[in-house]
C-alpha cells in the first residue's frame with residue numbers, strides 16, 4: 424500500500440505503523456486484554472510501537488507486520504509479570520557483595536523470617552496481653568552476644584549511626600578525626616550523616632595523623648561538644664606515616680571530659696577472624712572492652728544476618744536511642760527482626776558459628792577445600808574444543824564494597840572462549856537461566872570457588888557446557 428502525500432516525494436515510513444487503538448482492538452489482542460487488562464495492554468502497545476518507530480527511522484524497509492507487533496506486545500506483557508529479583512550464583516569470590524545482597528542467611532534465619540511472615544507476637548507480651556516493644560526479641564540477644572548491657576536494632580548501620588548521633592549528641596557538636604571522614608560506598612559519607620543527625624561536625628587532626636592533643640584543642644574551642652565519633656574506615660586505608668590514639672586512650676579521654684565515645688564499626692564481627700587471615704577486623708566485644716560507650720555495626724556484613732543496624736552499649740544510652748522519634752522511622756521490620764534473632768542464637772554454644780553462619784563458613788574455608796571444588800568442577804565439565812579451562816590460584820576478596828582490604832587466598836576456574844570475548848562470555852553466564860556472576864581478569868572469566876555452594880556445582884557445570892556448544896565461527 425502506498426500513501427500519496429502532496430508535499431513529500433517520500434512518505435514517512437513511520438506512518439505505515441498501525442495506530443495504538445487499532446492494535447489494541449485487533450482480534451488477536453482480545454485475549455491479551457482479558458488476561459492482563461486494558462491499561463497494561465495499551466502501555467505495552469505504546470512501548471512496542473515506539474520501538475518500531477525508532478527502528479523504522481534507522482531502516483525504512485524494516486516495517487513490521489501487525490502479527491509481529493502483537494507478538495512483541497505479548498512478550499512484553501509476559502515479561503512484566505516475571506519477578507525482577509531472583510537468586511544468582513556468586514562466583515565473584517567477594518563474600519560480602521553489596522550488589523548481590525551481602526550475607527546469605529542461615530537456614531534457621533530463613534525459616535524464622537518465614538514463620539514471622541503471618542501474624543506474630545512482634546509487639547505483644549503473650550503473658551500479660553499487653554503491648555510490648557519489638558526490641559525485646561533482640562535486646563537480650565545483642566547484650567548476650569556482645570557483653571554489652573543492652574542492644575537495639577534498626578534498619579541498617581547508616582540508620583543506627585544517624586539515630587545514635589541524633590539521640591546522644593542532640594544537636595551539640597560531634598568531634599571526628601579528619602582521617603575518619605570517609606565515604607563507605609553507596610552514598611554513606613560520615614560528614615553528611617553527622618549533619619543529617621542535626622549535629623555540627625568538629626574536625627580534628629589531619630588526614631594521616633591525629634593525636635589526643637588535637638581532641639583536647641577541639642574541646643577547648645567547643646566546650647559544648649557531647650560526643651566523639653570514631654569510624655572504622657572499612658574499605659579504605661592510609662598507610663605509611665599515620666597515627667591515631669588507641670581506642671582505650673580515646674575512651675579514657677572522652678570520659679575524663681564528660682563526653683561519650685560512639686564507634687561506627689561497620690563490619691560487626693562477633694568472633695575473632697584473625698585465624699582466617701582477617702587480622703584487621705576488630706570485634707564488637709573488643710570495642711566495648713576498650714571503653715566505647717555505644718558500638719554501631721551492620722547486621723548483614725560479618726555478623727552474617729539480614730540487613731540491619733545494631734547498637735550495643737550501656738543500657739541508659741540504648742534507651743535514649745529507643746525513645747528518639749527517629750527510632751520509629753528507622754525501625755526494623757518483623758521479617759528481619761525474626762531473621763536477626765535467629766542468626767544471633769547461632770552464636771550461642773553449643774552452636775559453632777563457623778559451621779552455622781554461612782558468611783563465616785565461607786571465610787573459614789581453607790585452600791584445600793577450594794582446590795577440591797575446582798578440581799571436581801573441572802572434571803565435571805570435561806574438555807571442550809572451543810573453551811579453555813584451567814584452575815588458577817588467586818587473591819580472593821573478602822568484601823568488595825564492605826571489606827576489600829581483606830585479601831584471602833582463592834582458587835578459580837578460569838574460562839577462555841576461542842569464540843567469544845571475556846565480556847561476551849561473562850554476559851552469557853550472567854544471562855543464563857540461573858545467572859552466574861564471575862569476574863574478568865586478563866581476557867578470561869574467573870569463577871571463584873570460595874563463594875560457591877555445593878548445590879551451585881551442577882548448575883555451573885551445565886551452564887559451562889551450554890556455552891561451550893556455541894559453534895566455532897569461521898574466524899576462529
Ligand SMILES: *Cc1c(COP(=O)(O)O)cnc(C)c1O
Pocket residue numbers: 579580581582607611654655656657658687688689690720721722731732825
Ligand atoms: C558498611 C558500613 C556502614 C553502612 O552500613 P549499612 O548497614 O550498609 O547501612 C557504615 N559505617 C561503616 C564503617 C561501614 O563499614
